[in-house]
């Protein structure tokens with residue numbers, strides 16, 4: 001399972017999103033954080049902006065929906081052409097029905113867990129999704145520090161996926177940097193979201209390559 005680096009445009013310049021998507025063209029996916037000021041105490045962009053980002057982005061788009069009622073809203077992001085649509089387990093009424101709908105629309109289906117949400121209740125549903133997102137900060141803002149206590153959950157999730165013989169990606173989001181990425185990769189994650197680490201770097205493209213190299217250097221990534 002290969003290492004993927006998905007920079008979060010939450011730390012980009014919102015007045016220059018097309019330019020800032022071009023800056024990360026060597027990444028695997030562009031991570032787009034959709035927040036509704038209800039599920040999280042912050043508000044970002046919605047479907048109409050994402051529809052345009054899909055059209056101008058040089059790489060596929062990975063949407064992370066931090067919104068209430070994803071059952072109602074998430075399919076629209078798949079219809080807009082997002083390659084991956086991740087909704088929160090805490091917000092979904094019918095996660096399996098929604099994941100199936102996203103896949104039917106041609107997107108990869110992702111299920112996200114806040115730091116305090118256990119993975120165990122969802123282990124039997126892993127075959128219904130393409131990616132499990134383990135949040136490693138409380139969702140809502142960029143630039144927070146990595147919560148070390150989430151590492152055992154990443155490990156348990158990866159072990160359960162391997163045991164079931166599934167090809168489910170494990171994504172981590174929050175506080176990923178050159179300082180933390182090796183420990184996170186060692187725990188079994190293979191998709192790394194990094195916002196402030198990439199866009200805060202003098203050379204974002206070089207930072208993406210540094211993160212990729214560090215993650216690939218851990219035994220688990222091979």
Ligand code: DX5
Pocket residue numbers: 008009010011031033064137138139140141142143144173174175176193194195196197
């Ligand atoms: C936070 C968002 C993240 C955010 C990560 O709720 O989901 O994608 O951009 O930012 P950093 O990498 O700065 O922790």
Ligand code: ZN
Pocket residue numbers: 008031032033064173193
């Ligand atoms: Zn995110």
